[in-house]
Amino acid sequence: VKKKPLVVVTRKLPDSIETRMRELFDARINLDDAPMSAEQLAEAARGADVLVPTVTDHITADIVNQPDCKLRLIANFGNGVDNIDVEAAHARGITVTNTPKVLTEDTADMTMALILAVPRRLIEGASVLTEGKPWAGWSPTWMLGHRIGGKRLGIIGMGRIGQAVARRARAFGLQIHYHNRRPVAPKIAEELGATYWESLDQMLARMDIISVNCPHTPATYHLLSARxxxxxxxxxxxxxxxxxxxxxxxTLIKLIEAGDIGGAGLDVYEHEPAVNPKLVRLARAGKVALLPHMGSATIEGRVEMGEKVIINIRTFLDAHKPPDRVLPSML
Ligand code: 8YV
Structure with missing residues (x-):
């Protein structure tokens, strides 16, 4: 009997995905549902044919460059691959895949929710009822926010998610602007009514709302710099x-505190899962809306991500190019 490939999965996945993985592979799934330590990841890379990490696992050059690293495929359970040193993996002949497309719409929905949250004081309003504060009843001048319709939205990164945000935002009456490495196809720009800004600086100075929808790569680290x-x-x-x-x-925090930027709606943080306590204070003051990295967190999406991971692994093991390969040149 042919030995089943050893697939190490770093986090607990939806039951249906786990079941299918156990049928197809010798799947070792970390049921603790806590991020694996660097040592555990290094050990997994020495023993497994395939590693399925998530955003919380850092697959570093040190891990893939271990002399006895056995890995052939890193099938990321996630779209962003900034948790993986793709270049180091590639140099070692390790294939990397991700799970694009299936989380586009969910992430765009949550982006839209955050676009609405601060101007319409969604979380502030809800907390009046849930945190036992007295509600004196409706008043014509109470809890007023700002209108969304007619405002200018500047999208940074007009890939799949950026475009899905633009489509939604347009239906809410926002004017769509974007910055991207290059303009989108004229047909798409027309459909979205989107104006291209080659200069990010110029776009930033003119927008009412700015939405970050680009991947984190060495080129986009602190793209929104202090300057x-x-x-x-x-x-x-x-x-x-x-x-x-x-x-x-x-710097973003300092500018909001000083009243030099109106506010922010954040789902992701620079030092996740740590959230700067100053942000929490700003949230209490209604200046920011904070979510704990749940942009793509739907049951349907997680199952589809798992299905994609399985397809990538199976195609790879059948000696074909997996559909969602990530090459260093794409970053
Ligand atoms: C996922 C994400 O939850 O896919 C991504 O890039 O940021 C999230 O939506 C996470 O990455 C799963 O690993």
């Missing part, structure tokens, strides 16, 4: 459902 954050209008605010590292978080 750029200072270009943003006083009453504007920033939404980030991509990666905390794209923004200089300390």
């Amino acid at each position: 750029r954050l200072k270009l943003i209008r006083k009453d504007a605010y920033i939404v980030n459902t991509a990666r905390g590292e794209v923004t200089d978080e300390d």
Whole structure:
């Protein structure tokens, strides 16, 4: 009998996915559902044919460069691959895959929720009822926020998720602007009514709302640097459902505290899972809306991500190119 390939899965996945993985592979799943330590990951890389990490596992050059690293495939359970040193893996002949497309719409939905949250004081309003504060009843001048319709939304990163955000935002009456390495196809730009800004600096200075939808790569680390954050209008605010590292978080906090940026809606943080206590204070003051990295967190999405991981592993093991390969040149 042919030996089944050893597949190490670093986190607990939906039951149906786990069951299928156990049928197909010699699947070792970390049922503790806590991130594995660097040592555990290194050990997994020495024993397994395939590793299925998530955003919480850092697959570093040290791990893939161990002399006895046996890994042939890193099938990431996630779209962003900034947790993996793709270049080091590639240099060692290890294939890397991700799970694109299946989390696009869910992440765009949550982005839209964050676009609405601060201007319409969603979380502040809800907490009046849930945190035992007295509610004196409706009043014409109470809990007023700002209208979304007609405002300018600047999307940074017009890939699949950025476009899905644009489609939604357009239906809410926002004017769509974007910055990307290159303009999207004219047909898409027209469909989205989207204006391209080659200069991120110029776009930032003119937007009412800015949404970060680009991946975190060496080129986008602190793309919203202190200098750029200072270009943003006083009453504007920033939404980030991509990666905390794209923004200089300390400067963002300082600018919001000083009233030099209106606020922020954040799903991701620079030092996740640590959240700067200053952000929590700003949330209590209604200046920011904070979510704990749940942009793509739907049951349906997680199952589809798992299915994609399985397809990538099976295709790879059948000696074909897996559909969702990530090459260093793509980053
Ligand atoms: C996932 C994400 O929950 O896929 C991504 O890039 O940020 C999240 O939506 C996470 O990455 C799973 O590993």
